[in-house]
Amino acid sequence: MTAVLAVGVLTLAACGDSGGGSTGSGPGGLTVPKIDKLAALGAGEGTVNIVSWAGYVEDGTTDKSVDWVTPFEKETGCQVNNKVAATSDEMVTLMKTGDYDVVSASGDASLRLIYGGDVAPVNTDLVANYQDIFDGLKNKAWNSVDGVAYGIPHGRGANVLMYNKNTVTPAPTSWGAVFDANSPYKGKITAYDSPIYIADAALYLMKTKPDLGIKNPYALDDKQFDAAVSLLKEQNKNIGEYWSDYTKEVQAFKSGNSVLGTSWQVIVNLAQADKAPVESVLPTEGATGWSDTWMIAAKAKHPNCGYLWMNYIVSPKANAQVAEWFGEAPSNKLACEQTADKNHCKTFHADDESYFDQVWYWTTPLAQCVDGRTDVTCKDYSAWTQAWTTIKG
Amino acid sequence: MSFLHRHPRLRLAALLSAPLLWLVVAYLGALAVLLVSAFWTVNGFTGEMVRTFSLANFRTILTEEVYRNVTLRSLGVAASVTAICVLLAVPMAFFMAKVARPRSRHWLVIAILTPLWASYLVKAYAWRVLLANGGPIESVFGATPGYGLFATILVLSYMWLPYMILPIYAGLERLPDSLLEASADLGARAGRTFRAVVLPILIPSVFAGSIFTFSLSLGDYIAVQIVGGKTQLIGNLVYANIGAANNLPFAAAIATVPVVIMVIYLVAVRRSGALEEL
Numbered sequence: 194m195t196a197v198l199a200v201g202v203l204t205l206a207a208c209g210d211s212g213g214g215s216t217g218s219g220p221g222g223l224t225v226p227k228i229d230k231l232a233a234l235g236a237g238e239g240t241v242n243i244v245s246w247a248g249y250v251e252d253g254t255t256d257k258s259v260d261w262v263t264p265f266e267k268e269t270g271c272q273v274n275n276k277v278a279a280t281s282d283e284m285v286t287l288m289k290t291g292d293y294d295v296v297s298a299s300g301d302a303s304l305r306l307i308y309g310g311d312v313a314p315v316n317t318d319l320v321a322n323y324q325d326i327f328d329g330l331k332n333k334a335w336n337s338v339d340g341v342a343y344g345i346p347h348g349r350g351a352n353v354l355m356y357n358k359n360t361v362t363p364a365p366t367s368w369g370a371v372f373d374a375n376s377p378y379k380g381k382i383t384a385y386d387s388p389i390y391i392a393d394a395a396l397y398l399m400k401t402k403p404d405l406g407i408k409n410p411y412a413l414d415d416k417q418f419d420a421a422v423s424l425l426k427e428q429n430k431n432i433g434e435y436w437s438d439y440t441k442e443v444q445a446f447k448s449g450n451s452v453l454g455t456s457w458q459v460i461v462n463l464a465q466a467d468k469a470p471v472e473s474v475l476p477t478e479g480a481t482g483w484s485d486t487w488m489i490a491a492k493a494k495h496p497n498c499g500y501l502w503m504n505y506i507v508s509p510k511a512n513a514q515v516a517e518w519f520g521e522a523p524s525n526k527l528a529c530e531q532t533a534d535k536n537h538c539k540t541f542h543a544d545d546e547s548y549f550d551q552v553w554y555w556t557t558p559l560a561q562c563v564d565g566r567t568d569v570t571c572k573d574y575s576a577w578t579q580a581w582t583t584i585k586g
Numbered sequence: 587m588s589f590l591h592r593h594p595r596l597r598l599a600a601l602l603s604a605p606l607l608w609l610v611v612a613y614l615g616a617l618a619v620l621l622v623s624a625f626w627t628v629n630g631f632t633g634e635m636v637r638t639f640s641l642a643n644f645r646t647i648l649t650e651e652v653y654r655n656v657t658l659r660s661l662g663v664a665a666s667v668t669a670i671c672v673l674l675a676v677p678m679a680f681f682m683a684k685v686a687r688p689r690s691r692h693w694l695v696i697a698i699l700t701p702l703w704a705s706y707l708v709k710a711y712a713w714r715v716l717l718a719n720g721g722p723i724e725s726v727f728g729a730t731p732g733y734g735l736f737a738t739i740l741v742l743s744y745m746w747l748p749y750m751i752l753p754i755y756a757g758l759e760r761l762p763d764s765l766l767e768a769s770a771d772l773g774a775r776a777g778r779t780f781r782a783v784v785l786p787i788l789i790p791s792v793f794a795g796s797i798f799t800f801s802l803s804l805g806d807y808i809a810v811q812i813v814g815g816k817t818q819l820i821g822n823l824v825y826a827n828i829g830a831a832n833n834l835p836f837a838a839a840i841a842t843v844p845v846v847i848m849v850i851y852l853v854a855v856r857r858s859g860a861l862e863e864l
Contacts, residue, residue, distance in 0.1 A: 309634065380732075432816050433733065433815055433816070434733055434814075434815040435816055438811075441812070444714070444715075444718070448718035448720055448721065449719040450718055450719050450732065450733065578826075578827070579646070579650075581826075582652055582826065585816060585818050586652060586656075586818065
């Protein structure tokens with residue numbers, strides 16, 4: 194038995210070379226693993242394996258009229274294999290398997306992928322449509338390091354408050370509706386099942402308890418973190434269930450097991466398509482949100498098809514189709530003219546930077562406070578994860 | 587061939603090497619590596635494993651109240667599921683083994699087995715629909731337990747019932763009818779016959795079944811996720827730490843909890859002869 198143990202340890206130790214140690218420009222002196230970007234585009238490999246959010250890679254199976262994968266396959270000969278991930282954390286885990294070429298990572302996953310060495314820098318010269326991406330989305334803290342682009346921005350949006358318009362009256366306008374200890378909807382409130390949801394509580398506290406001094410919901414010191422966690426523990430008494438699987442939330446709102454809670458616009462659209470009486474609102478406090486970036490795996494087996502996909506999916510037409518189906522602001526300026534609903538970009542504030550100033554994009558919480566404070570230590574993502582277990586009890 | 591025939595030891599080695607290799611390397615080896623990784627930690631930011639010995643994971647599990655609560659809750663669920671399965675399985679298995687005509691017996695066994703052929707997920711999501719507000723259960727009974735701990739116990743009992751019926755049926759089938767007749771001929775009433783003749787056969791079979799229902803419930807996370815509402819069990823904590831946090835070492839540390847519980851349980855039921863019934 195001891196021999197088996199020893200062999201196992203040696204094998205694992207041999208194949209692991211956890212980086213670190215040296216000082217880099219990243220948060221806390223982290224260094225970005227040196228990975229070369231693709232120099233030139235070659236012929237497609239015939240296949241591309243994608244990890245994406247639900248609704249990003251539609252081939253007509255969800256809804257016959259929603260299909261932008263088939264034209265891509267016809268055009269490039271790259272067969273698309275898509276894996277829908279339920280959460281950012283799942284995306285990171287899936288990308289670590291090495292089986293996937295591209296991923297539609299949100300801001301809370303992208304830096305982890307970059308510093309983990311799972312994704313490669315992107316040669317934007319090989320992506321013709323990159324020039325039409327809104328400047329407000331390029332080279333941001335979550336999709337670049339030291340001015341090196343690590344992906345192609347895809348779109349952005351806010352985490353909205355969804356409610357059943359028949360039972361929830363008056364219509365909510367504040368996140369207070371989901372944090373009210375005496376809520377009349379006790380047991381029918383739902384919340385997003387991920388540690389990152391702690392930021393939603395922090396955002397609410399930022400507006401309602403200014404003396405806590407929260408400046409950024411992803412940079413929480415001990416006191417601020419405890420306040421957010423105890424608010425969520427209080428909220429737990431009113432929660433019916435936590436959701437991470439979008440089909441589960443659609444079904445819960447359809448049957449009335451959930452009537453109020455945090456959601457994404459795509460879920461609202463799917464629930465409405467299923468004739469559920471739901472509506473969504475961006476509460477007065479603003480919201481957490483996401484900005485997604487298509488990234489290419491460091492060890493992509495099909496890099497050329499991966500680049501072809503990244504270029505295709507942000508092309509004006511495809512970007513417009515995804516944005517309308519998913520319910521988000523497109524990243525390509527020219528997409529706004531291609532949407533079926535001509536007001537789409539206006540509704541989703543595609544070029545309205547002042548609107549997105551109210552949206553706190555998902556960001557990985559670090560011990561080095563991301564709001565720039567240096568006199569305190571912030572709670573990092575593993576502390577958020579363990580707290581999330583405690584909150585659910 | 588004659589070479590092997592003349593060397594029986596070599597023959598035995600060749601015969602056993604494949605299963606032994608599987609058992610030691612793939613099965614026990616993988617388990618051992620898993621347990622070793624429980625002493626490692628993970629860089630919270632990049633998700634890289636830090637391969638230095640540390641008791642931090644176990645310290646967290648032992649000191650944080652939430653892990654104790656979840657363990658106790660999981661034990662409660664496993665015990666309830668087992669109790670419900672015993673209550674349903676004993677009369678059913680008795681009917682199958684002793685009352686039903688021999689010809690219809692194997693049809694009954696097949697009927698018990700059919701739910702095992704359907705996909706676990708289909709059954710769990712079907713229960714989610716059954717238990718929903720305005721769903722079939724509410725329209726028939728006027729109320730639904732909704733999603734939560736009770737629904738979890740209900741669905742798990744449904745899932746694991748065959749695993750309880752089959753060992754009890756197998757045990758009772760081995761009990762000769764002549765023993766029951768002899769007991770009656772000697773003047774024992776039904777109760778006495780049950781206590782003196784049936785029970786000694788029944789108890790090891792029930793414990794054998796309970797090992798299945800208990801351990802399957804202890805490790806389950808899918809049914810809880812689908813109908814459990816906000817309930818967390820040990821399986822969910824393992825899943826959350828692998829899927830969400832990418833913290834394999836901590837998940838491995840949590841996974842030792844059901845292993846320890848099952849070892850204690852197996853030692854406890856060993857004396858009943860349950861292990862011979864498996």
